[in-house]
Amino acid sequence: MSNPSHQSVETHDEHHVVPVSVYIGVFLALIVLTVVTAWVATVDLGAFNFAVAIGIALFKASLVILYFMHVKYSDRLTKMVIGTGLFTLVLLLFITMTDIWTRTWMGVPGR
Helix, strand or coil: CCCCCCCCCCCCCCCCCCCHHHHHHHHHHHHHHHHHHHHHHHCCCCCHHHHHHHHHHHHHHHHHHHHHCCCCCCCHHHHHHHHHHHHHHHHHHHHHHHHHHCCCCCCCCCC
């Protein structure tokens, strides 16, 4: 006799085993990208200095999130939570930047 209130819940007890070589490769990539970031800081790229530095930092952050935080092998819910957090971060940064971009519209008070 089965109790209808206790329905079977399907669990995923599978764990994706990542080889050590992947971790070593990602670690070496992070080290190389850190050296590249330090080198790019010494090169005058004009207006592109910030864009290149942020691009490298975003790539490094994505490597950490995907491999060291195991998001690459996670289910869709985890990926959605990460995406929602990143969207919220971008939204908050954009709202902050709109304040900075529009500060000169009103002029300086008292002048």
